[in-house]
Every structure is written in C-alpha cells, then in structure tokens.
Amino acid sequence: MMRKPFVCGNWKLNHNLAETRSILGEMKNSLAGVQQVEYAIAPVATVLAAACEQVKGSALHIAAQNVFYEKKGAFTGEWSVAHLTELGCDYAIVGHSERRALFNESDEIVARKVKACMEGDLIPIACFGENLQQRESDLVKSVVTAQVKSILGVVDSEAAERLILAYEPIWAIGTGKTATAEQAQEVHMLVRALITDQFGQSVAEKIRIIYGGSVNADNAATLMAQKDIDGLLVGGASLSTASFCSIVKSASVLRA
Ligand code: PGA
Numbered sequence: 001m002m003r004k005p006f007v008c009g010n011w012k013l014n015h016n017l018a019e020t021r022s023i024l025g026e027m028k029n030s031l032a033g034v035q036q037v038e039y040a041i042a043p044v045a046t047v048l049a050a051a052c053e054q055v056k057g058s059a060l061h062i063a064a065q066n067v068f069y070e071k072k073g074a075f076t077g078e079w080s081v082a083h084l085t086e087l088g089c090d091y092a093i094v095g096h097s098e099r100r101a102l103f104n105e106s107d108e109i110v111a112r113k114v115k116a117c118m119e120g121d122l123i124p125i126a127c128f129g130e131n132l133q134q135r136e137s138d139l140v141k142s143v144v145t146a147q148v149k150s151i152l153g154v155v156d157s158e159a160a161e162r163l164i165l166a167y168e169p170i171w172a173i174g175t176g177k178t179a180t181a182e183q184a185q186e187v188h189m190l191v192r193a194l195i196t197d198q199f200g201q202s203v204a205e206k207i208r209i210i211y212g213g214s215v216n217a218d219n220a221a222t223l224m225a226q227k228d229i230d231g232l233l234v235g236g237a238s239l240s241t242a243s244f245c246s247i248v249k250s251a252s253v254l255r256a
Contacts, residue, residue, distance in 0.1 A: 005224065005251040006164055006208050006231035008063055008125060009041040009238025010093060020047045021054050026241040028058040037252035038231075040091050041238065045079070052088035063091035063125065066099060069112040081120035091123045093233075095151075097131075097170045107150040115154040118162065125164045125233065126151045127212070132171035141190060148191050152198050160199050161206040165191060166233045172213025174235060181222045181229070184211045188228035217246040224251050 015023065020043050031039065040061035043051045051062045068078035084092060094117065095110030110126065117124035128147035130140045148165065155163055167187050172179050179187075188209045195204040211223055212233030223229050232251060237243040 003206065003208050003230045005037045005253065006210055007037060007039045007244075007248045007251045008091065008093070008166075008210070008231070008233050009039075009244050010065065010096070010212070010233060010235050011041065011043050011239060012065070012098070012235060013044060014239055015043060015047075017047050017050055020044075020051055023239075023241055024051055024054045024060065027245060028055055028060045030241060030245045031060060031248055032058065034059075034249055034252055037248055039248045039251075041244075042091075042093055048084070048089060049087050056088070061090045062088065063093060064089050064122075065093050065096070067092040067094065067113055067117065067122065069109070069116040071116075081116050081122045085121055089122065091125055091164070092117055093127065093166075094124045095127045097127060097129060097168055097173060101170075107147060110147075111150050111154045114151050114163070118155060118159050123162050123164060125166050125210070127166045127168050127233070129168040129170055129213070131169075135169065135171060140187065144187055144190060145194060148194050149198075152195065157199050157203065160195075160203050163207055164231075165207065165209045166212050167191065167209060168212040168233060170213075174214070176214050178214040178216075178219050178223075179211070181219075181226050184223060185226040185228055188226065192228050215247065217243045217250070220247040221250040224253065 040063040042063035042065045064084050071080050094113045099105045114124045114126050130143040134143050169179050191209050192204050208230035210231035211229050215232045215234045216237040
C-alpha cells in the first residue's frame, strides 16, 4: 500500500484577504503539474471563503486551522464542520499545540473535534507532541501514547484511513530547532505501532503521519526520506510562495 504524502501550510494569524488571494494564486500556478503529493494551505478563518474560491479547480486544497465539535446552537464565536465543508474546505487542523496551550484544548476536546470531522466529511489533521520538559524527562513515549490513543479512541475503523496525524514536538515549533529526522522517525514509528495495535496493520499502513516543527526548504527532503514520515505541517516556511512550493516538491514521493 502506498501512502500519498501530504503537506499543509499553517498560516496561523498571518496574511490578510488581499495577500491570501495573491499568494494562493501564485502557489496554485507554481504547483500545477506537481504529482504524487497532496497539499493544502490553512489561512485565517475570515478569509476561508475567498481562499476556497481562489483555488477552485486546482490541486491546492484549503484547510481550516480550527473547528468546533457541535453542529449548531448557542456557541458564540464558533463554526461547525458543515460550515467549513459548504465553503469547500477539505481539512481542518485539530488540537494544534497553540490551541492546546493558549485556548485550553484538552485531549477530550481534541478528540471530540476529530470525531466531528470524521462524521462530517472533513479530514482532521490531528496534532500531538511533547514539550521540552517532557522530552528532557524522558516522557516522550508516554505523552505521545496518551495523546494519540485519545485521538484514535474516537475513530471508527472503517473511516480510520482518512485520518491524518501530525507529530509536532512543541520545542521545535517556531524555534528554528527541527527534530532530527531520526528523532522524528522514532516517534512516527511508535505512532504507527499504536495504530497497528488498534486497527491492524493494513489500516496502519494507510494512515498518514506527518511531521511539523521548523520545517523549511532545506530540511524537508531529509525528513521525508524517513520511512514513517508521510508529509509535513509547515508554519513559518509556508508564508511565502517560494519556500512552500519547494517543500511540496521535495515531498512528492510515494511512501512505500
Ligand atoms: P513552524 O510551525 O513551521 O513555524 O515551526 C509549525 C506549526 O506550528 O504547525
């Protein structure tokens, strides 16, 4: 079974409407014809409708940076899975460490969001990863296992292969400190084993596990050369057309 690599640019709180339209237009053109890789950009929520319009008919997809788990009701400031799919969004980042830390998203909330996406035709890019203190205290395995099990616990085995998991060691995000390819591979291999325990080998071979944390045009290929790294979640280096497109191109290799 071959896994198609997936690269997602996470723009966080950057780029206004005009910038979004113009950069997405450039990316769409620059990536036309690039095969064997799926790619998406996650812009600010207020420009999602325009972003979806801008990329229509191209291979560039749009992801949301967040989504709420309820379908409707008294939840001021939130939006549902259906609000995103009606715009044309295909993915949502769920449980990014900034949301866990700054907006108090617990494993339980993250799991509910993953479940809502799976039920509603939106592909969740479910994030997990340890902080520096946990790494230094040798807690990577236990922290990652708890976070991943909580996500897998709400996923139906038939739909499981749609899930995308994103390992983002918090100490590597926005710091310029990338995990070495070997450090990342070690965790990805652990996660693939957790998926195998829960769903069996054939599902585990289909689920994409992507890496994020100071990915750039220079380190993307080395990370992608690892057996269990199936794509990249890119923050800072996704803000400009040249570096994002270069990263997508270096990820365009099928995973055995
Ligand atoms: P970074 O961010 O690439 O700027 O480190 C990654 C992320 O937060 O998804």
